[in-house]
Amino acid sequence: MSSDVRVHPGAESLAEAVAEALIARLSDIQAEGRVPVVGLTGGTIAAAVHRKVASSLNGFDVDWDEVDFWWGDERYVDSNSGERNARQARRDLLDQIEADPGRIHEMPGTDSGLALADAAEDYAATLRTEGGGKFDVLFLGIGPDGHIASLFPGSEAVTTTGALTVPVSDSPKPPAQRISLTLEALNHADAVWFIASGAGKADAVAAAHADGSVTEIPARGVTGQNETVWWLDRQAGSALG
Ligand SMILES: O=C(O)[C@H](O)[C@@H](O)[C@H](O)[C@H](O)COP(=O)(O)O
Numbered sequence: 676m677s678s679d680v681r682v683h684p685g686a687e688s689l690a691e692a693v694a695e696a697l698i699a700r701l702s703d704i705q706a707e708g709r710v711p712v713v714g715l716t717g718g719t720i721a722a723a724v725h726r727k728v729a730s731s732l733n734g735f736d737v738d739w740d741e742v743d744f745w746w747g748d749e750r751y752v753d754s755n756s757g758e759r760n761a762r763q764a765r766r767d768l769l770d771q772i773e774a775d776p777g778r779i780h781e782m783p784g785t786d787s788g789l790a791l792a793d794a795a796e797d798y799a800a801t802l803r804t805e806g807g808g809k810f811d812v813l814f815l816g817i818g819p820d821g822h823i824a825s826l827f828p829g830s831e832a833v834t835t836t837g838a839l840t841v842p843v844s845d846s847p848k849p850p851a852q853r854i855s856l857t858l859e860a861l862n863h864a865d866a867v868w869f870i871a872s873g874a875g876k877a878d879a880v881a882a883a884h885a886d887g888s889v890t891e892i893p894a895r896g897v898t899g900q901n902e903t904v905w906w907l908d909r910q911a912g913s914a915l916g
Contacts, residue, residue, distance in 0.1 A: 678884075678903035682912040686723060686872040689908045693870060694727035696906075697812060700866070702736040704811055710778075711811045712743045714856075714864060716824070717750075717760030718816035720872040725768035739772040745780045745807045747815060747861060748824035751791055751842075751852035754784030758850060780807060782854045795842040795854045802839050802860070813864035813899070817871050818848065821879045821892035825855035833858065833893050858889070858896045867899035871911040880907060881914035 683689040697713075704711040715721065728734060750758050757763075761781040769779055780801060783794040802808045815823045825843045826833045832855055835841040839860040843853040861867070871880055882892045884905075889896035897903075905912075 678898065678905055680884075680905045680907065680912065680915065682907050682909055685908050686720060689870070689872055689906060690720065690723035690727045693724045693868065693906050694731055695733060696868075697724070697728060698731055698733045698737055700812055701742055705738055705741060710741050710743060712745065712807060712809060714745050714747050714810040714813035714861075715760065715764050716747050716814040716816045716870070717763060718870075720870045721760075721814060721816055722763055722767055723872075724814075724870060725764055729768050729771035734772060737772075740775045740778075742774065743778045743780065743807065744769065744774060745802070745810065746782055747813060748826075748853055748855040749782035749784075750850050751783075751785060751794060751854055752850055753786050754781065755786075756784070759784065780805065791842040791844060791852050791854070795840040798854060799839040808839060808860060808863050810864040810866075812866045812868055813861060815861070815867060815869050815894070815897065817869060817876060817879050817883065817894050819875050819879050820847075821882055821894050822848070823869075823894045823897060824861065825853035826858065826893040826896075828891055828893060833890050833896070858893070861897045862900075864897075864899050866902040866904070867897055869894070869903075869905045870907075871905070872908040874910040874913065876907075876911040877914040880905065880911050881916070884915060
């Protein structure tokens with residue numbers, strides 16, 4: 676896999692660099708007269724990026740009312756649960772920048788009353804009808820096992836084709852029930868920005884850059900249509916050759 680690897684000294688400088696790059700990208704897209712589409716992820720480094728975006732003075736360059744936000748995966752729990760990726764993103768970013776509620780496209784929670792499979796299908800339908808899916812920037816955290824979104828190694832979800840979303844009922848990382856975009860859907864993104872920090876990610880990052888099975892290391896299976904960037908801190912990049 677050929678991709679752009681950008682290594683920063685630590686989590687703080689990494690989060691700051693990613694935040695500034697996102698702001699610049701969104702501002703450029705708006706200058707072209709388009710509404711940018713962003714795919715968010717969960718995790719600690721994503722939360723740090725969200726806080727940096729919210730506190731950046733350059734954030735004034737972006738018209739935040741005119742940005743669409745989606746998620747690559749979500750935990751299938753109550754939509755008010757603190758476990759939700761969306762809850763974290765709202766608290767650290769979306770509420771701070773006063774994003775347009777009509778442009779925040781959360782995955783359903785259990786309080787929707789939908790069965791897991793129907794909830795996954797519901798999000799796929801929303802992606803189709805509301806023009807999502809063609810992300811300008813799609814963020815992906817990576818797990819120490821090489822998972823991205825809620826596509827875990829060896830799971831059926833990794834090999835699902837012909838669908839935008841997949842219900843995950845047996846996630847090895849709690850909670851067990853999740854909704855994830857499929858590899859096919861993730862691969863529609865214009866730019867894919869992987870973000871990883873800390874020594875615990877070093878082996879997964881190196882494995883993602885090595886040839887081999889995508890089922891074994893799902894992170895091997897996603898590249899942007901135009902750009903793939905691995906945003907790392909020094910520790911996360913320490914096992915790259
Ligand atoms: O739903 C989840 O469990 C998380 O979203 C998860 O997929 C996360 O993105 C990665 O594991 C990286 O997380 P950290 O940055 O916290 O290690």
